[in-house]
Amino acid sequence: MKWRHLLSSAASRNRFPRPLDWLIAMVVGTFAVTEELTGGSDLPERPILALWVAGGVAAAVLVLVRRRWPLTTMTIYWCASLVIFLYDGYPAAWQWYVQLIFFFTVCAEVPLRSPRGVLGVALTALFLHGMAISVPVTSNAEYAIGIVMAAIAGGAGLAVRRYQQFANAADERSELLAARSELLAREAVAEERTRLARELHDIVAHSVSVMVMQAGGVRLMLRPDQVKERETLAVIEETGRGAVEELRRMLGLLRGPEVDGLTPQPGLARLDDLVEQVRGAGLTVKVDIEGDPAPLPAGLDLSAYRIIQEALTNTLKHAGSTDATIKISYRPTELRLTITDAGPRGPAPLGLPARPGGHGLIGMRERAALFKGTLTTGPRPGGGYTVQAALPLTPR
Structure with a gap:
């Protein structure tokens, strides 16, 4: 999947040296070179000092790239240290600290129960034993200190790995939730558009039927010698009837079993019925008309009614028994609807149930988009919520 590819790419990029890796490598290199040049604590004189200084610098380079190749860099460092132990080289403190850094990285990047994780533990244990052989151990306490330091480094690495696993799992869940939300939103939009098509069908079919009847009426009024005009009107009637029949077939694909095709589609003329219905559910509604009401296209009239209905339904669902205001503004070029509420003022009643298939703001x-209009929603500064729709009017 796409999100998995992105996560794996991000993980690969994170394995390249980061500023913190550069800082750790510089500290390791500085500490190693300083200890070798100054003699450190009880360090014998080196036969070839430049070789030990170069070894400290090389260890810093391995530390820099350790996250990209955790076990490889640890193995290279361990093999170089083994040569020192075999040839009676006196190990310095910086060598043990560098081994602990590699052990921490292996535990953070590799599953501890995997063969590579087991190898990392074994190499660290052998490294500690090699240092004990090269430097005489006076008491078991020194062994115990080394074991505790290794346990702390390994435990810290395991904690980092566990945190990374939790973070990756959270990212994956977020990606899945985002994808699921997007899919649900698309399904809701498709369902709303299907509902719109069902509701607008009757309006279109009625308009075409009226055109067909008017054409038939004009055809019957023609004189007998107007043959060409009669034929033209007959073609219009036949085409119109065919269009109505095709619309009915199309509706058969869209209409669900719960839809009654005989129910008339509402408009703003039936707004009073809607207001009385929501008042009975506990909502106090005030209607304010601005401008002179004008006849509206049937589809726009239906959509305006549905927007108000959905806004009031949402108010009942989320604010309960409260005050709401409907303002309908008739303007020369647009119809503006503003539905506001005062917010919750007590326990929410059962209210009006949402219409089947409704999706609130999506619907x-x-x-609004169907008529190239705009919809603005959001909370009010003093409390409550506002829904405002601007629906352009087509000049007639």
């Missing part, structure tokens, strides 16, 4: 946005 209102789809209806």
Whole structure:
């Protein structure tokens, strides 16, 4: 999947040296070179000092790239240290600290129960034993200190690995939730558009039927010698009837079993019925008309009614028994709807149930977009919520 590819790419990029890796490598290199040049604590004189200084610098380079090749860099460092132990080289303190850094990295990057994790533990144990052989151990306490230091480094690495696993799992869940939300939103939009098509069908079919009847009426009024005009009107009637029949077939694909095709589609003329219904559910509604009401296209009239209905339904669902205001502004070029509420003022009643298949804001946005309008929603500064729709009017 796409999100898995992105996560794996991000993980690969994170394995390249980061600023913190550069800082750790510089500290390791500085500490190693300083200890070798100054003699450190009880360090014998080196036969070839430059070789030990170069070894400290090489160890710093391995530390720099350790996260990209955790076990490889650890193995290279361990083999070089083994040569020192075999040839009676007196190990310095910086060598043990560098081994602990590699052990921490292996535990952080590699599963501890895997063969590579077991090898990392074994190499660290052998490294500690090699240092004990090269430097005479006076008491078991020194062994115990070394074991405790290794346990702390390994435990810290395991904690980092566990945190990374939790972080990756959280990222994956976020990606899945985002993908699921996007899919649900698309399904909701598709469902709302299907509902819009069902509701607008009757309006279109009625308009075409009226055109067909008017054409038939004009055809019957023609004189007998107007043959060409009669034929033209007959073609219009036949085409119109065919269009109505095709619309009915199309609706058969869209209409669900719960839809009654005989129910008339509402408009703003039936707004009073809607207001009385929501008042009975506990909502106090005030209607304010601005401008002179004008006849609206049937589809726009239906969408305006549905937007108000959905806004009031959402108010009942989320604010309960409260005050709401509907403002309908008739303007020369647009119809503006503003539905506001005062917010919750007590326990929410059962209210009006949401219409089957409704999706709240998605449905209102789809209806506004159908007529190239806009929908603005959001909380009010003093409390409550506002829904405002601007639906352009087509000049007639």
